Amino acid sequence: MIIDERMSAFIDSMDKGNTPFLDEIEEYALQTQVPVIRKSMQQLLRFLLTFSKPKNILEVGTAIGFSALLMSEYAPEDCHITTIEKYEKRIPIAKANFEKAGKTDRITLLEGDAMDILKELEGTYDMIFMDAAKGQYIHFMPEILRLLAPGGLLISDNVLQDGDIIESRFAVTRRNRTIHTRMRDYLYELTHHPQLETTVLPVGDGVTLSVKK
Numbered sequence: 001m002i003i004d005e006r007m008s009a010f011i012d013s014m015d016k017g018n019t020p021f022l023d024e025i026e027e028y029a030l031q032t033q034v035p036v037i038r039k040s041m042q043q044l045l046r047f048l049l050t051f052s053k054p055k056n057i058l059e060v061g062t063a064i065g066f067s068a069l070l071m072s073e074y075a076p077e078d079c080h081i082t083t084i085e086k087y088e089k090r091i092p093i094a095k096a097n098f099e100k101a102g103k104t105d106r107i108t109l110l111e112g113d114a115m116d117i118l119k120e121l122e123g124t125y126d127m128i129f130m131d132a133a134k135g136q137y138i139h140f141m142p143e144i145l146r147l148l149a150p151g152g153l154l155i156s157d158n159v160l161q162d163g164d165i166i167e168s169r170f171a172v173t174r175r176n177r178t179i180h181t182r183m184r185d186y187l188y189e190l191t192h193h194p195q196l197e198t199t200v201l202p203v204g205d206g207v208t209l210s211v212k213k
């Protein structure tokens, strides 16, 4: 938790909630240890979608489709969402959720490793939501920059690693050291890249918002 727990609970208490079907998926995810975006991130996404009205969204990291379905609720009617997932156990659940929600024409699920799939994608997206393996964000960066439209918004979740990011690399466990180094490199790239203007927000587990100039 990167912000005070009581403050976080207070902010979450003002959350207006989602549709019953989204609540159902979120509850299932919590019970089965499937990671889904936190309340504060949901709130931020709803705001950004309403504000920027994207027509074309790319998500890296579908899990069971919670955030893709949430985005489809708040994006314009004619917005298409493409989402990538590689974990075979989650793919059929995500597909079933898109079907149950009647959103298969608005959401395309690409199955496989984003490392390969991103290279094959053509065209541009006016919103990209990065919510996959944190240690890979830096490797996705060249393709993400190519796929982000001018004026497009890149949202990267979980960038502050529950606060570990500010610790020395020697203070984090050896297991997390590679991710720690890569995430610091990613944050540096985002904040110093000549094509991007980026803000780092202590929301949820840390979020960056980057706009392509």
Ligand code: SAM
Binding pocket: 035, 036, 037, 060, 061, 062, 063, 064, 065, 066, 067, 068, 084, 085, 086, 087, 090, 112, 113, 114, 115, 131, 132, 133, 136
């Ligand atoms: N965005 C989802 C939501 O809030 O409903 C949660 C996504 S979860 C935090 C991250 C997902 O990214 C996992 O299901 C994982 O299998 C997937 N993932 C991680 N690395 C990936 C990669 N290289 N290619 C495709 N999917 C990946």
